[in-house]
Amino acid sequence: MAERTLERVLEGETVNPPPIWLMRQAGRYLPEYRALREKAGGFLNLCYNPDFATEVTLQPIRRYGFDAAILFSDILVIPDALKCGVRFEKGEGPRLDPIEADDIGRLEARYAADTLDPVIEAVGRIRESLPSQTSLLGFCGAPWTVATYMIAGKGTSDQAPARLFAYRHRTEFLKLLDLIADLSADYLIRQLKAGADAVQIFDSWAGVLGEEGFVDFAAAPVARIVKTVRQAVPGAKIIAFAKGAGPNLSTYRQKTDANAIGLDWTVPLAIAKELQKDGPVQGNLDPLSLVAGGDLMKARARAIVEALSDGPMIFNLGHGITPEVDPETVLTLVKLVRGEE
Numbered sequence: 001m002a003e004r005t006l007e008r009v010l011e012g013e014t015v016n017p018p019p020i021w022l023m024r025q026a027g028r029y030l031p032e033y034r035a036l037r038e039k040a041g042g043f044l045n046l047c048y049n050p051d052f053a054t055e056v057t058l059q060p061i062r063r064y065g066f067d068a069a070i071l072f073s074d075i076l077v078i079p080d081a082l083k084c085g086v087r088f089e090k091g092e093g094p095r096l097d098p099i100e101a102d103d104i105g106r107l108e109a110r111y112a113a114d115t116l117d118p119v120i121e122a123v124g125r126i127r128e129s130l131p132s133q134t135s136l137l138g139f140c141g142a143p144w145t146v147a148t149y150m151i152a153g154k155g156t157s158d159q160a161p162a163r164l165f166a167y168r169h170r171t172e173f174l175k176l177l178d179l180i181a182d183l184s185a186d187y188l189i190r191q192l193k194a195g196a197d198a199v200q201i202f203d204s205w206a207g208v209l210g211e212e213g214f215v216d217f218a219a220a221p222v223a224r225i226v227k228t229v230r231q232a233v234p235g236a237k238i239i240a241f242a243k244g245a246g247p248n249l250s251t252y253r254q255k256t257d258a259n260a261i262g263l264d265w266t267v268p269l270a271i272a273k274e275l276q277k278d279g280p281v282q283g284n285l286d287p288l289s290l291v292a293g294g295d296l297m298k299a300r301a302r303a304i305v306e307a308l309s310d311g312p313m314i315f316n317l318g319h320g321i322t323p324e325v326d327p328e329t330v331l332t333l334v335k336l337v338r339g340e341e
């Protein structure tokens, strides 16, 4: 039986107060993050320097004592290791050299696994530095979400380039998803062996897919990752977060066999409760309620705890924290969830 609360919940236990961590808990809303990013001179320099990555991962733990730390990295390190020209320009979001159908057969030969060595080194250091009661989460992007960036070369609002690509070049697209799934599984296995206690798979763009696309492009490649990871690391604990998946969430849990599913803020609490009957859930406070703060934030957070804390739950946001958030509001939230506010 695991000791740490987040891991106990992933094993199906109900823990009160529920463990809390926040997606993107290390980031620009924290002055200490902004200072270190300035010093590193670029986002990828933070990710690939084990000292910086360790320090940034620990920043929110020192401030708030969250129940889990999440490795500081990015889902786009896999395309970066595939030499897709990943860059982060200030105020613009990520840019990549878009790939075409003909490129897919040649991608694997370009893969440089050692690109990720510093990230794995950071995992070991972070685990050694964390308090024993704090879980360490590793992560990767889901193949569909990572593929949307590789095809469009940037984030787009409805992922039309990737959807169209998938319809026009189905065979090549499925091959791309399998490749990303296999590299991601290997990457998660390395993280788990280096000291990660559980991992989360981020499928931030799952919500733009239709019924069949959801199964073939979102759920199936994540199921492939889960299976491969558990073959290498029996009992590996996995959270799968498919943003916008709404009515597909039950199918998603069933098909992926993840220990817990993440819920974005659009999932009604009555439906969250239904989904919880089949296993642990994580979520689902609207990140903007944290920007608004005050009584609105407190009321929404209380409603989530009241609805879900009689079953296995992990308190989190419904998506990543945004840079405008006042760090004091995060402290209020943590205290509230722990019954201290």
Ligand SMILES: Cc1c2[nH]c(c1CCC(=O)O)Cc1[nH]c(c(CCC(=O)O)c1C)Cc1[nH]c(c(CCC(=O)O)c1C)Cc1[nH]c(c(C)c1CCC(=O)O)C2
Residues within 6 Å of the ligand: 022, 023, 024, 025, 026, 027, 028, 037, 043, 070, 071, 072, 073, 074, 075, 076, 088, 093, 094, 139, 141, 145, 155, 202, 204, 320
């Ligand atoms: C789609 C996606 C990406 N990255 C990620 C996702 C999936 C989750 C989601 O949907 O938010 C995941 C991610 N990105 C980052 C983490 C670190 C761990 C954490 O604190 O949660 C994690 C888990 C750091 C980051 N990744 C990024 C930042 C901001 C970089 C900076 O300092 O300028 C951070 C802290 C950059 C990034 N990286 C990505 C985008 C679209 C952007 C730009 C958006 C933005 O600026 O907020 C790709």
